[in-house]
Amino acid sequence: MQKPLILVVNDDGIFSKGIRALVEVVSEFGEVVVIAPDKPQSGMGHAITLNQPLRLNEDTIFSNLQSYTCTGTPVDCVKLGIYEVLKRKPDLLVSGINHGSNVSTNVLYSGTMSAAVEGAMENIPSIGFSLCDFDSDANFEASQMVVRQVVRAILNNDFPDHICLNVNVPKLKKEELKGVKIVKQANAFWEDRFDKRVDQFGKTYYWLSGDFKDEGQAKDSDVYALECGFASIVPTHFDLTSHKDIEAIKKWEI
């Protein structure tokens, strides 16, 4: 049997520790090609680059495998990967390992997860991996164990059409991790705050900040699973239709 072709992308950029941790594990399963942003792209969501051209450069950071940097977003990396570098769909797309949680509604802001969602749109089995630790020198040992388990399971099972997996790993030692839970996206949200400052010319600028409000979650949610010491896996789609509201709105007189 031919080795699967695995496309690796991320949003923290090619120099992050997380993508090295991911490449190390998925290389056990197949032929790996890396396309990562040349600078951090956190919070880029599903952005694509329309108003500027893109550059794609070969990189030698990973020995023994093809790797490229891209001047665009994580979703640009996926598109360039499929349509320009590989010239075909990979057998598996993995994104991450993100430095920081992508639970709940963070899936919408996350470049890591948007790259996986783009893979789902292309009907490629796709997974976004995130570690709940923003430290650039975070310990990815537990995450690597989860990556290995999840990739093995995907290769041994039928992957549903047009979805991806949102995998989050708690900040725990490998031996403390309790297992994995298949769950849903929690109903948490950001209460934003702007840190207002004044520059050297007396002009105002703002840093986006805030508190993530995630208390009182359902037991079948990702936030709850992580609190209990499990890695969370949310099957993730891209149908934004709120089907339950169609009939009620049809009754409005528009």
Add this chain to the structure above:
Amino acid sequence: MQKPLILVVNDDGIFSKGIRALVEVVSEFGEVVVIAPDKPQSGMGHAITLNQPLRLNEDTIFSNLQSYTCTGTPVDCVKLGIYEVLKRKPDLLVSGINHGSNVSTNVLYSGTMSAAVEGAMENIPSIGFSLCDFDSDANFEASQMVVRQVVRAILNNDFPDHICLNVNVPKLKKEELKGVKIVKQANAFWEDRFDKRVDQFGKTYYWLSGDFKDEGQAKDSDVYALECGFASIVPTHFDLTSHKDIEAIKKWEI
């Protein structure tokens, strides 16, 4: 009864014809505040600005109402609007009118729609309006009629919690428009293509391009409604959980 407070945002930037067309109509219904990007932000999806500070500047392009430009994305505009400018949630958030269609999976790439989705996350009745015409001098008369009908209906009915509406208007004259249809997101997608060019230094660059594959759509989809001459309205949520796949994946041995 107090006039509703309406926040207007867009992704084409404050100088676009579409936002002027939108402001003109919603001003009939309430007090309007505008916060728009200072440059085009199409395709920015749900991106937020984390690695750079944001600037917010008062603008005088609209007479008799408060307006601001923001250096960030459409979603940044919503966040600045709620948490810094208004210091409260508006009664209604409208985004657009976009120059170009945001049907089907374009909802994920669209800055216009992502701003409306951000409003839904804040539980503000929110609507993204798009005209299926990319021309910067497009005719917004039919769109303005639809905006008026939809805003009136929202003010006269209970808006469901935590959703927004994705409204697309076909490129037709006002008198040719057949009405509105409440529908679902079509299963269409982009077959991408990169236009590879060489710059003056002999280095390669790429423009993202492609074909939107939207043939053979279901009769209750947005693409079909527009083809038949109707404006389409898709109730849009932000639960990306693919609930139908949870049980099957639980059976995998992970």
